[in-house]
Amino acid sequence: MVKVENLHKSFGKLEVLKGISTEIKKGDVVAIIGPSGSGKSTFLRCLNLLEEPTAGSVQIDGQDITQKGADIQKIRQKVGMVFQHFHLFPHMTVLQNLVYAPMKVKGMAKNQAEKKALELLMRVGLSDKAGVYPAKLSGGQKQRVAIARALAMEPEIMLFDEPTSALDPEMVKEVLEVMKTLANSGMTMAIVTHEMGFAREVADRVLFLDEGKLVEDTVPSQFFLKPDSERARQFLKKVL
Amino acid sequence: MQIDFSKIEPHIPYMLEGIGITLQFTSLSVFFGFILAVLLTLCKISNFKPLNWFAVFYTSIFRGTPLLVQLLLIYYATPQLFDYQIEPLAAGVLAFSLNSGAYLSETMRAGILAVDKGQWEAAKALGISYPRMMKDIIFPQAIRNILPAIMNEFITLLKDSSLVSMIGVAEILRRADVVKGQLFIYFEPLIFAALIYYILVMILTLLSTWLERRLRRNG
DSSP, X not given: XXXXXXXXXXXXXXXXXXXXXXXXXXXXXXXXXOOTTSSHHHHHHHTTTSSOOSEEEEEETTEETTSTTOOHXXXXXXXXXXXXXXXXXXXXXHHHHHHHHHHHTTOOOHHHXXXXXXXXXXXXXXXXXXXXXXXXXXXHHHHHHHHHHHHTTOOXXXXXXXXXXXXXXXXXXXXHHHHHHHHHTTOEEEEEOSOHHHHHHHOSEEEEEETTEEEEEEOHHHHHHSOSSHHHHHHHHHHO | OOOOGGGGGGGHHHHHHHHHHHHHHHHHHHHHHHHHHHHHHHHHHOSOHHHHHHHHHXXXXXXXXXXXXXXXXXXXXXXXXXXXXXXXXXXXXXXXXXXXXXHHXXXXXXXXXXXXXXXXXXXXXXXXXXXXXXXXXXXXXXXXXXXXXXXXXXXXXHHHGGXXXXXXXXXXXXXXXXXXXXXXXXXXXXXXXXXXHHHHHHHHHHHHHHHHHHHHHOO
């Protein structure tokens, strides 16, 4: 589904990603873990070209998205993204947030888009908030709306960039629950997270990044019990 | 010293008619100025350097020279250059639109840059095209940021519209001037004109306060 080969990314002189190769298969839930500054978010953002890789390739469904002339907008429609700070459109109601892209980008009919949006709001437990503006929502509610907004485009893969890091502790759970349900429904997901418990429970695979390199690519049970690398051991000692 | 407002009484309807022309003139200038400002702003935030240069150069010209000079240039130089006698009102609207476009584009650029970067990213991540993103996501938020500044520009234009009396547009000040010439008194017609401007500006100020409050109510 997603194939990353020798991915490099530099910001000026600073090399953030130093050659990462991995693969995400359909239905995989991959947790991307690592110390801050390790390049996790940059890696994730390369998958929908919010960052343009300096070298290497990213293939989605066999199509190299880093190639010149690749239809970035078409590709992004297949790749949903959820941000740390939600980024809901503040001048639109929750419902408008959900139907805007399906209608304007995919050309879906209004009643169809709204029906789908209401279904999604039900799924994330926010049916009663359709007509509300984002400013009136709590952080956890905003993030659930943001997840629903991304799902409204019927993506083939969902990227989560520290989806619970900006939330008050008591709101983390409601967002993780939604993500867990999504994972169980068979959605392909790549999640940058600091929630080790969640990664352990939900992920099929853990990617451990450090200083721009993919240090470990393994199953959670292996990673959390006996990681191969000294770096991962040190990291886990600090966070667990 | 003799002050007698009753002298201008018969001329008051004539002077009040200038309000319509002033408002028409100002609205047209704001309208075209706004459109021009949007285009200039798009040039300024474009990644294509020549467009940036053009917009910056344009702005520097229209902000760096007096509005009155621009007005006179357009009114008197157009016939000389193009062999076409431009209407005073049209010359005024043209000069004021070109000028306020420059000022507004600076405000707008700042307003757009003040929109959270995350909004751009969220829009891009949804596969929304650049024109749609600007029109439906970024601009509405930028306009909300800069609404007070836009209303300010509107008010400035309204007051500066008195400059077009110089080229004979029969707006408020011009009419006061005509009355002045007929009656050989200065104070009364000019004070009356000033009062009209003041009331118009107050109405606009109230309108802008109301608009701002209304926009704030939605998030």
